[in-house]
Amino acid sequence: MRKRKQIPALTGIISILCLFVLCLNGCTPKESREKLSVAIPESAHVQDPENNYYIKWIEEKTGFDLDITIIRQSSGTGFLDALFSSDADIDIVMFGEDFTITQDELSDYVSSGDIYVNGDRIYYENTGSSKGDGVGQILWINYNWLKALSLSIPENTDDLKAVLTAFKEADPNGNGIKDEIPMTGSYEEYSLSPVEFILNSFIYNDPYHSRFGLNENSNDLYAATDEFRAGIEYCHELYEEGLLDDSIWDGNLKLLTEVCNSDRDIVGAFTTSSISDVIYQGNPEILARYIHVPPAEGPDGERNSLYIQKAPEIGAIITERSNKKEQAEKLLSLMLTPEASLIARYGEEGVDWTYSDGSDVSVYGGVSTITTINYIWNTSQNKHLNGIGPMNVPEEYLEGVTWNGVNSDFEYINGRAYMGYEDYLPKVNVFHPYDDKLSEYMDTALEEFIRGKKDIGSDKEWKRYLEGLQH
Amino acid sequence: MEKISGRVAALILAIALALSGCGDAAGTEIKNINVITDNSTPKELYEKALKEDTLVVYTVSTRVVDTKEAFEKAYPGLFVEVRDLRSPNLIEEVEKGDGSGTPVCDVVLCNDNSGEFKSRLVDTGIVVPFLPEDIGIHMEADTANGMVSFLNEAEILFYSAKEYSECPIENIWELTEEKYKDRVYMPNPLRSFSTYAFCASSLDHSAQFEDAYEAYAGEKLKLNGTENAAEYFWKKVSENIIFTNSSDEVTEALNDGKADFGWCVSSKLRLAGVGYSLAPVYKLTPFSGCRTSYAVMMTNGCKNENSAKLFIRFLLGEKDGQGAGLKPFCTAGTWSVRGDVPDGNDVPLSDIDLITPNQQKLIDDKEKSVAFWTDILKGN
Numbered sequence: 001m002r003k004r005k006q007i008p009a010l011t012g013i014i015s016i017l018c019l020f021v022l023c024l025n026g027c028t029p030k031e032s033r034e035k036l037s038v039a040i041p042e043s044a045h046v047q048d049p050e051n052n053y054y055i056k057w058i059e060e061k062t063g064f065d066l067d068i069t070i071i072r073q074s075s076g077t078g079f080l081d082a083l084f085s086s087d088a089d090i091d092i093v094m095f096g097e098d099f100t101i102t103q104d105e106l107s108d109y110v111s112s113g114d115i116y117v118n119g120d121r122i123y124y125e126n127t128g129s130s131k132g133d134g135v136g137q138i139l140w141i142n143y144n145w146l147k148a149l150s151l152s153i154p155e156n157t158d159d160l161k162a163v164l165t166a167f168k169e170a171d172p173n174g175n176g177i178k179d180e181i182p183m184t185g186s187y188e189e190y191s192l193s194p195v196e197f198i199l200n201s202f203i204y205n206d207p208y209h210s211r212f213g214l215n216e217n218s219n220d221l222y223a224a225t226d227e228f229r230a231g232i233e234y235c236h237e238l239y240e241e242g243l244l245d246d247s248i249w250d251g252n253l254k255l256l257t258e259v260c261n262s263d264r265d266i267v268g269a270f271t272t273s274s275i276s277d278v279i280y281q282g283n284p285e286i287l288a289r290y291i292h293v294p295p296a297e298g299p300d301g302e303r304n305s306l307y308i309q310k311a312p313e314i315g316a317i318i319t320e321r322s323n324k325k326e327q328a329e330k331l332l333s334l335m336l337t338p339e340a341s342l343i344a345r346y347g348e349e350g351v352d353w354t355y356s357d358g359s360d361v362s363v364y365g366g367v368s369t370i371t372t373i374n375y376i377w378n379t380s381q382n383k384h385l386n387g388i389g390p391m392n393v394p395e396e397y398l399e400g401v402t403w404n405g406v407n408s409d410f411e412y413i414n415g416r417a418y419m420g421y422e423d424y425l426p427k428v429n430v431f432h433p434y435d436d437k438l439s440e441y442m443d444t445a446l447e448e449f450i451r452g453k454k455d456i457g458s459d460k461e462w463k464r465y466l467e468g469l470q471h
Numbered sequence: 472m473e474k475i476s477g478r479v480a481a482l483i484l485a486i487a488l489a490l491s492g493c494g495d496a497a498g499t500e501i502k503n504i505n506v507i508t509d510n511s512t513p514k515e516l517y518e519k520a521l522k523e524d525t526l527v528v529y530t531v532s533t534r535v536v537d538t539k540e541a542f543e544k545a546y547p548g549l550f551v552e553v554r555d556l557r558s559p560n561l562i563e564e565v566e567k568g569d570g571s572g573t574p575v576c577d578v579v580l581c582n583d584n585s586g587e588f589k590s591r592l593v594d595t596g597i598v599v600p601f602l603p604e605d606i607g608i609h610m611e612a613d614t615a616n617g618m619v620s621f622l623n624e625a626e627i628l629f630y631s632a633k634e635y636s637e638c639p640i641e642n643i644w645e646l647t648e649e650k651y652k653d654r655v656y657m658p659n660p661l662r663s664f665s666t667y668a669f670c671a672s673s674l675d676h677s678a679q680f681e682d683a684y685e686a687y688a689g690e691k692l693k694l695n696g697t698e699n700a701a702e703y704f705w706k707k708v709s710e711n712i713i714f715t716n717s718s719d720e721v722t723e724a725l726n727d728g729k730a731d732f733g734w735c736v737s738s739k740l741r742l743a744g745v746g747y748s749l750a751p752v753y754k755l756t757p758f759s760g761c762r763t764s765y766a767v768m769m770t771n772g773c774k775n776e777n778s779a780k781l782f783i784r785f786l787l788g789e790k791d792g793q794g795a796g797l798k799p800f801c802t803a804g805t806w807s808v809r810g811d812v813p814d815g816n817d818v819p820l821s822d823i824d825l826i827t828p829n830q831q832k833l834i835d836d837k838e839k840s841v842a843f844w845t846d847i848l849k850g851n
Contacts, residue, residue, distance in 0.1 A: 143745065152746025284555050288536045294727060359848035361659050361716050403716045405560030405662070407533060416720055420727050 038092045041071040041099030045386035054384040076101030084114040091322035096388030116318040124332040124390035126315030135421040136308025137191045140290040145172035156297040164243040167268035183269040185248035186256040191273035201298030202231030212432030276410040284408035292417035305424035315390030341391040347383035360402045363415040369400030507601045519777035525550045526778040530580040537799035558664040569597040574770035577779040583766040584668035586834035598768035605790045609809045618766040623806035625737040626669040627760035631725045633748035642756045644687040647707045656721040656733035669761040671840040672828040679757035725749040740804030758824040
């Protein structure tokens, strides 16, 4: 009996000791875990970064705790200016979605010594959001207007002019007002200028490489050819007839986005490298309005598709003031591994995606490598950071991902368009480097010729332009 | 607002089950829900709908965007949100919504050919049919058989009008010839319901494939260990096929001149109206494709019941069939289910070489068919 009475007492003491030990065990590692202070931009697509699956996975893998600060502004430089003029203790700043910074902008902070540089590494890259190099410009045309006017999609430059003329004259949006803009664009990116698209129907026109030729002709300036001049003449005709909108030179991307998404349905055609550059996410009605059109054939049978080399975006930087640089590097390097990058792009393996058995077709038409179970990219979710931060998804997975079945999905719409353009891409492996000064000269001359400030029909003006190319 | 409450739905189910004594042999409960026939006038529904929220429509056809726009014009103050999904994804989303207790949408438009829509959404009572009597009297007799099928189409072979002025083949076995290597396009049958309906149903037509082979080759088909001539055909022709995600990619390949032939839904023929170089193959030995149809249903317990009913009325063309909601679907490559509305296609369905899928057989044979097509796709 005594024993029986003693056992609970002993058990109680042991239990208390165990609890104490467990508490110590549970607390000690937590307290001794390194803390890294990470600034992450706010995103409508990330529900709760503190309890995010990917963040938890990183913490588990590294043994660090992430102390997250949410950035509530969209200007990358604005945030860094404020950060570096304060004494805020931030080890890592991540970029992504609308919160971006260019390499040029970043170099100022490198010069001022605010950003940690280790050898050649200034930042940690993000190459994960879409397929890599390839088609750089797509023409989108108003399908409803084609239907309304019983027009066919243009196959060549003559068709294109006829379609744009009908768009201008025949009130395709049916509101009784001549408010249609046949073809518009923006100066902000070459891919947003339909002029660049049209010139590719006359000769290969690559503004990203200062309009030089390709491969063995990579030192030939195609912008000095008669074909290029013929292309400008054609663009000038379109402009004179009110078929090309002034926004191509005067309008920013915001304006282009507004007019293309307008409920008034006033845009006939525009160009982008991705439909998502211009059309708002989650707007199937507007997306259904536009269809891609394959490259138009020029008068001499020329038909080219602009090639683009996609530069990685800046995913994250480490601040010079951080006293945990080594830990920060470990964390960011982990994020660049395929294992981490696949979570960062597609979510939890086995739940949101699996490796494909090869029985699916990828969104780009090839054999699938990743089958998405829950397609969570650009949705409100808490599995990853929706492209914020560094990532390096191997190309085989970016190209091999299956379609989510949503007809208005940007990647699918782009993928289909790319398939219609890929046959017209140059077979190229040697590019002329981009020449800032020369490109600026050509861009200005193009505008002046097309808008009629200079006469493209004048041999004298053309000669003067050619001479300018030499300087 | 007249909601289909859980109790009412349960009552309908109980009555329906008691009356029909339904239930399949395997023991899966089949809930045979009666067609809902609310005979409120459009005006009455509109007044009630104005008190409801934005109507959410899940669809596999982008054409419903035009219906939405016409609907919002016809009924100011009502708004429709359209989500356009591929059939398997639509079913998954609607099932998930039902599982969570909150339907993700009010109205569903889906291809109902593969049996998936019927077995997973209709037989389970996740979606329910609504068919006003004044419209129902104009529709085909089997239209209201558990589903409101509002449009007939076909999964059919097309040829590239860019490459050929007339169809260069008469027999389906010609597609197995070396010259068509990578020149035949087809949506992945495991991801496209209408393609699956055609591919899986074709396996029931072995004899016709054998006869067609004899007509083509002048000798009997040697099956080389395969029992089914249709299976043999698909194994052989798949060596020439490029599989795609959707019919859209097929039409684009035909138009771009990448494809000589492609199977896709017949309604894509409307793209010829904007210059796509594609033409349907109406005559082919033994057949060119299969009949398909689209259903429109309400989700059970949907949030915006009156808006949903009004929208479905509108989509079905209203009492006289002349309503603007049906117009976007009366295009080339479609056939009307209403006796008072003409077909959108010049050639009647009965004049086209098509098979008609047996939906129950597709459901019963699903495991076998999926295994067969998975092997084909992996080997492609």
